Amino acid sequence: MGYSTKQxxxxxxxxxxxxxxxxxxxxxxxxxxxxVGEATVYRALARFVEEGKVKKYxxxxxxxxxxxxxEGESCESHFHLRCLSCGRVFHTECHVIGEMVEHIEKEHxxxxxxxxxxxxxxxxxxxAKKENG
Amino acid sequence: MGYSTKQxxxxxxxxxxxxxxxxxxxxxxxxxxxxVGEATVYRALARFVEEGKVKKYxxxxxxxxxxxxxEGESCESHFHLRCLSCGRVFHTECHVIGEMVEHIEKEHxxxxxxxxxxxxxxxxxxxAKKENG
DNA sequence: TTGCGTGCAAAGGTTTTGCATGGCA
DNA sequence: TGCCATGCAAAACCTTTGCACGCAA
Numbered sequence: 001m002g003y004s005t006k007q008x009x010x011x012x013x014x015x016x017x018x019x020x021x022x023x024x025x026x027x028x029x030x031x032x033x034x035x036v037g038e039a040t041v042y043r044a045l046a047r048f049v050e051e052g053k054v055k056k057y058x059x060x061x062x063x064x065x066x067x068x069x070x071e072g073e074s075c076e077s078h079f080h081l082r083c084l085s086c087g088r089v090f091h092t093e094c095h096v097i098g099e100m101v102e103h104i105e106k107e108h109x110x111x112x113x114x115x116x117x118x119x120x121x122x123x124x125x126x127x128a129k130k131e132n133g
Numbered sequence: 134m135g136y137s138t139k140q141x142x143x144x145x146x147x148x149x150x151x152x153x154x155x156x157x158x159x160x161x162x163x164x165x166x167x168x169v170g171e172a173t174v175y176r177a178l179a180r181f182v183e184e185g186k187v188k189k190y191x192x193x194x195x196x197x198x199x200x201x202x203x204e205g206e207s208c209e210s211h212f213h214l215r216c217l218s219c220g221r222v223f224h225t226e227c228h229v230i231g232e233m234v235e236h237i238e239k240e241h242x243x244x245x246x247x248x249x250x251x252x253x254x255x256x257x258x259x260x261a262k263k264e265n266g
Numbered sequence: 267t268t269g270c271g272t273g274c275a276a277a278g279g280t281t282t283t284g285c286a287t288g289g290c291a
Numbered sequence: 292t293g294c295c296a297t298g299c300a301a302a303a304c305c306t307t308t309g310c311a312c313g314c315a316a
Contacts (some may be wrong), residue, residue: 136270
């Protein structure tokens with residue numbers, strides 16, 4: 001599990017107090033005001049991701065990976081819906097999704113890893129905005 | 134639409150003859166045997182992705198982006214299952230997934246974008262390998 | 267002939283790694 | 292005390308860009 005250090009606690013504290021935002025490593029250091037080396041942040045985040053405390057998004061838009069705090073420890077059992085427009089992430093607990101995961105495993109021979117999967121789309125609010133404006 | 138050059142044709146030819154594999158830029162050059170500069174491949178792939186001929190995956194596993202040929206234009210209607218171990222992508226057409234997408238839209242107010250979504254997990258072969266080795 | 271495509275090399279940015287030092291248990 | 296974590300700098304890596312030349316139309 002590793003030691004609990006000032007740096008790791010600081011990183012996790014800041015991220016957990018902004019559960020709706022995600023950060024690049026640079027942003028995390030700048031916005032949190034912590035004096036931590038980049039390498040340390042990368043190493044800490046890698047650990048947190050492994051432990052399921054933080055989720056990593058890779059977007060593909062060239063800006064480097066982004067990291068977001070994961071609330072609760074139940075994220076293994078549900079999916080994350082990420083809005084391509086506003087960037088918010090919705091944690092969705094849903095029996096239909098559970099059934100789909102089971103189906104994919106039984107019928108398609110593929111064990112789904114919910115922790116590493118993010119479903120992309122457009123959230124209701126952004127959809128409404130698009131239609132009105 | 135751009136010129137049709139030997140390089141672009143070669144890249145697309147090779148990728149379309151291996152529709153089940155995805156490649157990093159390096160792999161594409163090495164395995165195809167084409168003598169093409171990396172920059173050219175990056176530029177060509179960016180164009181192909183824009184045109185919908187090729188799909189780009191960002192995985193997050195540090196190995197750089199991977200590209201895969203897109204057969205037909207039907208990828209809007211199904212999901213891609215990507216194996217975190219071997220990296221292969223499986224195109225999965227499945228009514229259960231379709232139902233889930235509908236459910237998420239109707240009940241959770243979130244319009245799923247299948248083109249931009251990839252489901253991660255472990256494929257059957259890799260699961261078997263893990264158990265035996 | 268015109269202009270896009272190509273290739274090389276350099277630049278840019280992100281992430282990882284080596285090593286000595288500092289801190290947690 | 293022993294080991295892990297940290298920080299700095301260097302390295303590794305992937306991707307983009309500038310520029311001169313070549314090729315498609």
